[in-house]
Each structure stands twice: as structure tokens, then as C-alpha cells.
Amino acid sequence: MNEFDFLSHEQLREHLYVVHESFEKGSCFNIFVVTGDDKTAVFDAGFGVTGGLRRYIETCITDKTPMVCYTTHGDLDHIGGAALFDEVYMNERELPKLEWNLNVERRFSDLKMFSHNNQELIEFCRKHYVCNEHLKTKNIEDGDEIDLGNIKLEAIKLPGHTPGSLAYYNRTENYAIMGDAILRTSSWQRCRDLQECLDCYTRFIEMVPEDIILYSNHGYETQTIRDCLELKQAFEEILAGDTQEDEPFQLIFEYIDPEELEYDVRQHKCGSYNVPYDSKVLPQNP
Template sequence: MQVFTIPVTPFIQNCRVIVCPETQATAIVDPGGEAEKVIAQLDTLGLVPSMILLTHAHLDHVGASTELSEHFNIEIIGPHQGDQFWLEALPMQSQMFGFPNHAAFLPSKWLNDGDKVKVGNLALEVRHCPGHTPGHVVFYEPNSKQVLVGDVLFKGSVGRTDFPKGDAAQLKQSIQDKLFTLPDEVVVHSGHGENTSIGFEKATNPFMSGRFG
């Protein structure tokens, strides 16, 4: 799986473009904003996306979804239905985060733990990882050993749990059960900041070792 990163919004959120190297099938993951920047990058790469995938429904991860869906005539898929209240509250989120107003929307399809999403010959495994938000999911591609984790896990840190329906204990359990059970060499693509690996976070992440939190 090829992964291209497009930092968007003042929150420097990592919108990802994932590509099946065999078929060039393409998906956009977490388009948080700046749709024109995402479109320009896709044009530069010569790629046409077939879907939008969402890890969770915070505005800085979904803000350009509707515009890109309409531009490319593609479906929005995910996250888990536990985040429906966040999508319905997008106008409130816009005020909360100081973004231009965003209208509420719902995806074409919700995702559940154990689902698989096909992007060309890629079969992304969906793992439900609540805690940062109740409907957060991650996408694991086992052949290339890469996982897109949204705001569940970061290099040396974990996702915030002080937003509505966040749960710190649940987040740690999700990381332990759904991420730290992956091979150590798996590359972790986080929603903000640089990449890391499962092994590095298992060995050093202070929030999971008990040193913090």
C-alpha cells in the first residue's frame, strides 16, 4: 500500500491518500479540510479516488468530506455509528474549533469491527477503537504492515479523551487490544505528527506504560 500525506487545516491534520500499487485504485482517508489542496495533490499524482474513508467524526478529520464526495462523485464510508452524534453536530463543531460553518452529513455506510474495505487489491481490516471518540475505527493493511489510526495513537502519545463521550480507560484498552496485538514492525500513520511503529510505542509510549495517565 502506498500512502501519501497531505497536511490540512490549522491543526496540521494528516489527510492520507492510499493507493493500491497493482491497480492504482485510490481512497482518501480523513480529509479534514482544504479540499482544493487535496484535489490539486491528486491531480499531480494522476490519481482518481473511488471512496472517502473516515476514522472518526471530529471536524478536523471530516471537514472536506462533502466537497470531495461531490467533486469526485464518490461515497463516504465510516466511521462506526457511535460517532453519528459528532457528524450531526458539525455546525456546533465549526464554532467550537473556529472553523467555517460545516453542514451535518452522514456516510453512505457505517463500519463495524471486523469489516474489510477493498481498495483495488488492498483489503483494509477495520478495527473499532473507541476512547478518543466512541465510533473511532482504524484501518490495517496486513500485506504492507501499515495501519491508519486517526487520533487513537501518536508517537509518544495517545488521543485526547476530554471531548464529549471520550473515555481514557476505553482508549487504553483499545490500543492494547486492537493495536498492540499487531506485529511490532507495523508502521503507524497517525492523524497528526510523524509516523511511528507498533513496536516503538509498545516499548516507549509513556501513556501506555503507566508513566503518564
């Protein structure tokens, strides 16, 4: 067993690659790599339970430096390997949860689930994980431009899954890297302001072409603007109080944010989506 065993990649466009991090069939965490003339951008950094991500990119994709990590949000399966890179950018609204998301035992608790309790794999990872408890980040805001030389991407705020979630939009090539903002079948909304979520998704839909390609950080399928429209509709229905048929939603992880233990999590069905949310944020549930 070695650090590259959990990684594979494919080229999506001339300068865009995706690295798949997977520990068992059915679990797939995506890390997007954009190769520019001046530097390499790595969008999210996986679990970090092995230290091989940067070496894999340098060996299989590009060794262009500096190599900078831009996070879509601060969840542990997106920032685990961030310390491997020269700089790390994250929206400051994610910082209150950063220590919680860098907790090593929580990371391995999740790995136990995603690997179906593969003890050989878990023990290997315990010897090779990325130590990033003191990760330093730089702030990135809505509208900020990332200039890689010949390629530019724009940060667009999409709060919902987390308060500081960002999408990264390549206007020239008509794609966006979405993180967990758009996840087929289920999209857990932890932002406390659902009206802000609705406003930001509405703005995103209005500012991008209808044929845009959306890349999420889980699974192998791309998404379309239709997925955004369904999620927008879900926000509208929840805020309008159309929640009478919403059922309780069970969080599946062993380690749960203590704040989230106080949530009354319901799931709202809209089209192909289930949208879990905390019903306590709604006006009728003060």
C-alpha cells in the same frame, strides 16, 4: 492565495501518500491516500476550510475513481472536507456528535487558533470552505475489510479519543493509519468506558507485529507499538486508581462540547504521554 497553498504531500510507500494540511508552522493535519487498482481511499479529510483537497489529490497524486473517504473518527479536523468524496464511511458511534463537529463557526474558531488569527487566511477560507452540514455517511465496523483491488485494509476499533475511533490496518505492508488514537505527548480520551479502551488497545497490540509502523493524523513523526504499550499502561494505571498525582487539564478551544463542560478533566502522565480523561467516569468518582 489559493486552495493549494495549505496543502503539500509526500509518498510514503508505493501506494501510500500523505497530504499535509497546514495553516501556520506547528499545525499539521494529515490525510492519507491509498491508491488501488479499482478505487482510491482517502483516510480522513482535514478541516475543509478550503474546497481544494480532492482537486489536489487528483492533480498531484491520482485521479483514480471512485474516490472514497474512510474516517478514523468524527472530529471536525478530520471530516471537514469529507463531502468532496464519492462516499463517506464512519462508525455509527460517532454520529451523535456529527452535527456538533460540522458546525461552521466552530470550525472557524479552531482555524483562528491554528492560524494564529491570520485574518487574510481566515477571510479566504470563509469564501472557499466545504459546505457539508448535511453530510451523509455509511457505517463501518470493526473487522470490515476495505478492498481497493490490489490492496486491502481492515478496520479495527480503538475507542478512547472518541467512542467510535477506528484504525485501518494494512496487514500485507505492516502499517496502520491511526487517526488520533496515538498522538505523541498528549492523547485526549473522551470515550466514557475506559475499560473498553484498555481491552481494545490490548487486542490491537496482540494482533499486530511488534515492528508495525503507525501513522497518526497530526505531526510528521511515525509511532510504534511502544506508543500503544504506554497508552495501554496509562489506562491500566487510571483504572487501578493510581491517579493521586493527576493534575487538572485545561481544554484550549473556544468552542467546547457542552457535554465536556461538565467533565472533571485530569491528565495522567505515563512515559512520554499525558493522557487527559474525565475523572467522573471512574468508580471512585460516580
